[in-house]
Amino acid sequence: MPVKKILIVDDSPTERAFMESTLTKAGYQCVTANSGEEGIERAKAEIPDLILMDVVMPGLNGFQATRAITREETTKHIPIFICTTKDQETDKIWGMRQGAKDYLVKPLTPADLLAKIKALG
Numbered sequence: 001m002p003v004k005k006i007l008i009v010d011d012s013p014t015e016r017a018f019m020e021s022t023l024t025k026a027g028y029q030c031v032t033a034n035s036g037e038e039g040i041e042r043a044k045a046e047i048p049d050l051i052l053m054d055v056v057m058p059g060l061n062g063f064q065a066t067r068a069i070t071r072e073e074t075t076k077h078i079p080i081f082i083c084t085t086k087d088q089e090t091d092k093i094w095g096m097r098q099g100a101k102d103y104l105v106k107p108l109t110p111a112d113l114l115a116k117i118k119a120l121g
Contacts, residue, residue, distance in 0.1 A: 005029045018108075081117075085105065
């Protein structure tokens, strides 16, 4: 199934704007959330084709939100790419164990981000 709608979950307005701009220019529809809790609610309401999830956020972190989304019946089919500055191998392993399909380390380049999304769809 081709990716059309992408949910961006990141507490940084700068990161959200960068990803949204990059993806919108590439023809994707974007929905945003600025916390793990909001990300879970938006995932249920919007049913996006892909979720880009930050890890370090106040409240529910990205690992917790990923686990909740991948265990919820209505959202478990949605692939999640964790996009974070946490670049340790243990973080990557933990993220994948929570249900993420891929793990991208910031700073992201538009080319890398779009290539990963294209490979998925």
